[in-house]
Amino acid sequence: HAQAAAGVGGVIKMVMALEHGVLPRTLHVDVPSSQVDWEAGAVSLLTEDRAWPEVGRPRRAGVSSFGVSGTNAHVILEQAPAVEAVVESASRELPVVPLVLTAKSEAALNEQSSRVSSLLEHGEAGLLDAGFTLATGRSVFEHRRVFLGDTTVDGVAVPGGRRVLVFPGQGTQWVGMGAELVESSPVFAARLRECADALAPFVDFDVVEVVREGRSLDRVDVVQPVTWAVMVSLAALWRSLGVVPDAVVG
Known part of the structure; x- marks a missing residue:
């Protein structure tokens, strides 16, 4: 059981279902509960993924969370309206994009360098997006490396150092x-x-x-x-x- 994260896990699952138009199968259900009369109504467990087609109105889903202390919650999710894809502006092309890497050891820094290089070589990440994420979305540790085009700068931060x-x-x-x-x-x-x-x-x-x-x-x-x-x-x-x-x- 995912404990405190169980509720948000269900929300994430249904948001993805709304986005992709697929009702995901229920996991780990080999035998349906005997406490439910499955023959009396139209409710059934999804044992296989099922397409969730467009029918002229937004898809909607309910997600319930039942707390062990008796605190229950229910949210209704609705499919987001379609948006046009944003085309990257040519003005965002830069002659040099710094790739800022940081790690707790030199070995970890080298490993991270290899991973980033592989992602860029296989086209799994854009250079500008990678540079932005590395500079703003990562924790900062003492071992650091910056790639500036063909130039590489390595260094170890001094405790208490200031910029x-x-x-x-x-x-x-x-x-x-x-x-x-x-x-x-x-x-x-x-x-x-x-x-x-x-x-x-x-x-x-x-x-x-x-x-x-x-x-x-x-x-x-x-x-x-x-x-x-x-x-x-x-x-x-x-x-x-x-x-x-x-x-x-x-």
Whole structure:
């Protein structure tokens, strides 16, 4: 018996049945209970999977949970409306996608590297999805490895180590900095717009347009606030990917 998870197990089972249009057979029932008069009504156990066809209305199912203490619950589930498949936008294609791996030992790290490599080679996971999940959906341990295209970086975290982002000053700018990220990263673009709106009462230009067009970067009164806005937006992008700084300087 699944104990406390039994109820949600039944919910998961029926959600999948609603999605796939199949009534699953009842498991572990060799002999039906003698406490039920199976001949008196139209109720029967499913001993084999059965198709659950569309009949012009949503599929519905009831799931009951009977607690040993007497607490009972019943939920009614309804088939979700059909949705159109989302086509991946070409703007999400990135030249390099970091694959961040972490494990408790070097041996476990090598094993994880092999598993990820196999998944990607056999097309079982997309590069962008794999990179996002590895960066945001995994626990962080001391042994770490990052794949950046053909470059591999290994390291062991120092106990008590801290992350610090360093913002550069004037002189690090170049025409086109951040322009691709404005189009490809919603996180970067949203934070850059926030910075532009915050600066708007004090400047005679739009930060987002300067980044997009690369104009006026030879002006001191333009390059300094624009560089600051780009750095703040990059910090937001790193945070969204799971790299949360303990401090920011510059």
